[in-house]
Amino acid sequence: MRPVIKASLHYLALAVVSVLWLIPVYAMVINGFKSDLEVSSTPVLVPPTQFSIGAYVSVFGSLAKPLLNSLIIVIPTSFIAAFLGAMGAYFFYTLSYSYSRFSSTLSDVLFSLIALATFIPYQATLIPLTRLIVDMGLLDTYAGIIFAMLIFYIPTGALLMSMFISVLPRSLVEAAKIDGTGDLKIFLKIVFPLSMPGFISTLIFIIIQSWNNFFIPLVLVTTPEMKLISVAVEAYTGGYGTLYNDTFAAAMLASIIPLAIFIFLGRYFIRGLIALGGGGKGV
Amino acid sequence: MVKVVAKNLSKVFKKGKVIALDNINITINNGERFGILGPSGAGKTTLMRSIAGLDVPSSGELYFDDKLVAGNGKLFVPPEDRRIGMVFQTWALYPNLTAFENIAFPLTNMKMSKEEIRKKVEEVAKILDISHVLSHYPRELSGGQQQRVSLARALVKQPSLLLLDEPFSNLDARMRDSARALVREVQNELGITLIIVSHDPADIFAIAERVGVLVKGKFAQIGNPDEIYNDPVSVEVASLIGEINELEGKLSNEGVIVSSFKFPPDTYRKDNPASEKIMIGVRPENVKLSKEVINDDSWIFVGKGKIKVVGYQGGLFRITVSPPDSEEEIVTYTDHRTNIGEEILVYVKKHSVMVFNQ
Structure with a gap:
């Protein structure tokens, strides 16, 4: 196999693993910034339309x-x-x-x-x-x-x-x-x-x-x-x-x-x- | 300043499957410089480690002066109480401490004031010429400096016994000579007992006044280095202490025959051949190659040879010569160039051929 293809496959595999690992982290980060309504009405992987720190304020205490x-x-x-x-x-x-x-x-x-x-x-x-x-x-x-x-x-x-x-x-x-x-x-x-x-x-x-x-x-x-x-x-x-x-x-x-x-x-x-x-x- | 006595010392590993030391008996006198020479795996390091207390002999006894330090598989005096200085093959400097702290380390275990420690470290550093690198870490030092720091660490506590385990093998050739001279000088000054382990005969010649050749866990021969060089008890010992040509020959009325070479009786060093099949050994410096006949009684003609290999080694040519149509080889050194394939007259020095009966 040519080195370029081999390296590309390596990176592809690494990218897949990284994405798999990052998805939950990403979901955790973006959903924390959603409002009460938005979090229950939008899909979990869609970013919030409006950033709200209300959730953080309410849980931090x-x-x-x-x-x-x-x-x-x-x-x-x-x-x-x-x-x-x-x-x-x-x-x-x-x-x-x-x-x-x-x-x-x-x-x-x-x-x-x-x-x-x-x-x-x-x-x-x-x-x-x-x-x-x-x-x-x-x-x-x-x-x-x-x-x-x-x-x-x-x-x-x-x-x-x-x-x-x-x-x-x-x-x-x-x-x-x-x-x-x-x-x-x-x-x-x-x-x-x-x-x-x-x-x-x-x-x-x-x-x-x-x-x-x-x-x-x-x-x-x-x-x-x-x-x-x-x-x-x-x-x-x-x-x-x-x-x-x-x-x-x-x-x-x-x-x-x-x-x-x-x-x-x-x-x-x-x-x-x-x-x-x-x-x-x-x- | 201690006498080391080993009595029937043996060490086995792996439940007796490997015999590292086999009934060693030796007395190393107070203030003596003793060398242990041997091939790899002969038990040199095991013997050294047993003396240091890092290994415990399986049987036999080890005395320092009259005190039993280890016997019959038990350790009576641990290494830290044996008053030993040791230089390891790898030097074993503490990488996280500076040269000063490395040298001072053994002193910090004694009840000694900081001022006193500083004085002692500086004193020994001056002798070994490392005063200017005391604040450096081992990785910042050259090989020679590391070796001297290691030696300083071994000497600073004024041990009664100094153990050197192949201390020069990691140095380049030039450094090695000065390091050997230094060790001798320091030993001479302090008068401590010294044991050096090496597989390099040059270390032994430079330092030891008596040497034991260890082969398969036993002392094959003990004596002063010259004696062992000139009168080895076996071919193996002979080859350990210096380069030698080993030839297998047959005994005849006219001498030992090796292919078309003939070594007449006046070439024998000492022993007369007794068996029919014998081994002879000739040191390279006792062989002379010449194109013309040599009219000198001290060189004896053994036969015509053919030059097989010529190598150049800094000023000298290393020549391998064989009797025509034979696989036997003799190596010697000359100062002039010769050509491969050339026919040449081979002479050996009178009374220089070692005869080993088999």
């Missing part, structure tokens, strides 16, 4: 607190999960390179358990998780939600970070050992700075995952004051009737933060993934 709540939850959750995950990943790295056969077996077993933990659906842990949080007296508190999220996202962080850490040259860690350095210092001074692109990727991944997490806040929040954004948005699709322009505006507001993170930090996310593919040559 009730979404401000959930947005703030989400930020309060997501920021510590993602940083703690990514950092502790990185520490855990380094621990497995040292175990797997250990001279003792017992520790390397232990590393494999524990690592498989962690991988397994990331595959467990939240729903399956509903009852024990709720009981745990209730017994700790943390139901309907920030600490409770953060703790519950950490249970799920620390293993995710460890799993992702272990991919980034395992490509670091082993001789660096060995050189540091010979220099008389303890593991914590090796991690903080050498391993962590060198896996920074991976850390940022992991962080972004966990921010987006925890921001969008619906089930944990749904179960562990009992008062409207503590509602997180994902649950608050869902409340706009009512059982008796739905104001579509309000729903779209709410969805838009809820997506702004993950979208902004992806737009501004996306290149770090991708750079981290590229460093991984290059066998750690990026460091």
